[in-house]
Amino acid sequence: MDLTFTAEEEAFRARLRTWLAEVLPKLPPKPAATDWPGRRAYDAAWQRMLYDAGYAGLHWPTDAGGRGATPTQHLIFLEETEKAGAPYVGANFVGLLHAGPTIAAEGTAAQRARWLPPILRGDEIWCQGFSEPDAGSDLAALRTRAVRDGDAYVVTGAKIWTSHAEVADWCELLVRTDPEGPRHRGVSWLAMPMDAPGVTVRPLRTLAGSTEFAEVFLDEVRIPVGNRIGAEHDGWRVTMVTLSFERGTAFVGEVVACRRVLAELARAARANGRWDDDVLRRRLGRLNAEFAALWRLTQWNVSEAMAVSPGRGGSPGRAKPVAGEGARPRGSIGGVPGTGGSVFKLRYSHARQELYDAAAEVLGGQALDAAHPWVADRLSSLSYTIAAGTSQIQRNIVAERILGLPKGR
Secondary structure, X not given: OOOOOOHHHHHHHHHHHHHHHHHHHHOOOOOOOOOHHHHHHHHXXXXXXXXXHOOOOOOOOHHHOOOOOOHHHHHHHHHHHHHOOOOOOHHHHHHHHHHHHHHHHHOOHHHHHXXXXXXXXXXXXXXXXXXXXXXXXXXXXXXXXXXXXXXXXXXXXXXXXXXXHXXXXXXXXXXEOOOOOOOOOOEEEEEEEOOOOOEEEEEEOOOOOOOOEEXXXXXXXXXXXXXXXXXXXXXXXXXXXXXXXXXXXXXXXXHHHHHHHHHHHHHHHHHHOHHHOHHHHHHHHHHHHHHHHHHHHHHHHHHHHHHOOOOOOOOOOOOOOOOOOOXXXXXXXXXXXXXXXXXXXXXXXXXXHHHHHHHHHHHHHHHHOXXXXXXXXXXXXXXXXXXXXXXXHHHHHHHHHHOOOOOOO
């Protein structure tokens, strides 16, 4: 992996900075955290601005509607937008970072044409219907059932922790199409319209007071067979593609945000006298090293995934794939992230919690003030060791798929 920047990449950075400086002052105030319809409209409007300027799906291949940018340009984009304080993907999270990449990697030409452009424009919002109330972290224990009835599946069951279900148009839904088969077989990945008869959404209020998650109940919901991504009963493999994106690239912008917060913490500690505490200074220094290393790991993971698919937005010669990595599925967004994403997600989720523990130490009594943004972020950080697969699940993946250790009993 070559970490130096070419003249073309520096020119891309300069153009992006100029554009951000021009458009960000014109944005309206961000809606309240509890106003999800307002947040959807705000996030969709920002996504449309990115689309019109040629920055939507920057790293997606051109035949998926993207710009086919190099992995380095993609990382420059994430770094510069975060530094400038630009909006993050927000309600577009699932569509842009999970469902869209999966459809690009596994969908038919017709499916790609139907769903990818609205995702890139911000016209349609997606939610994720994977977890179930009785399955816990064992995704293969899902029981939501889909029975084939002609050209449709009739789906009955329940999902929980369904991200952005309140404002979503579509749901990436995992269902069991063969209840008699092995647990990891007989699963299918469907695109479900959220306005279909039989869909009921009940928002869940988090510790931080927001409702970005919901329970979703499905009562004989009819979903066209043409909405299935991948072959029938092959949904577990397709889901692993989705999760590789979720764990491999979905958090990269947040690493930059954490480095910004860390710099703000250091300034606050100097201002309030906490900087004189040797233990706190060492703690902040170690966190600085942690996030610098995570950013380098991010660069490696993205470069490795892109490099295995030359000509599709990758940068051949700038990075080499890890031994044993083969060709990626047709239509992949420069290649599907590998198991290195689990290493990143595991360490990042714990480092984020440690960052906001340090923030509470710097804030002192202010750490009890719910109005302080770091307090809300600290509460939110507690979910990161669960989201996108618990830390225990990530350790199993690292042990079995990277280190080659035997499966536990």
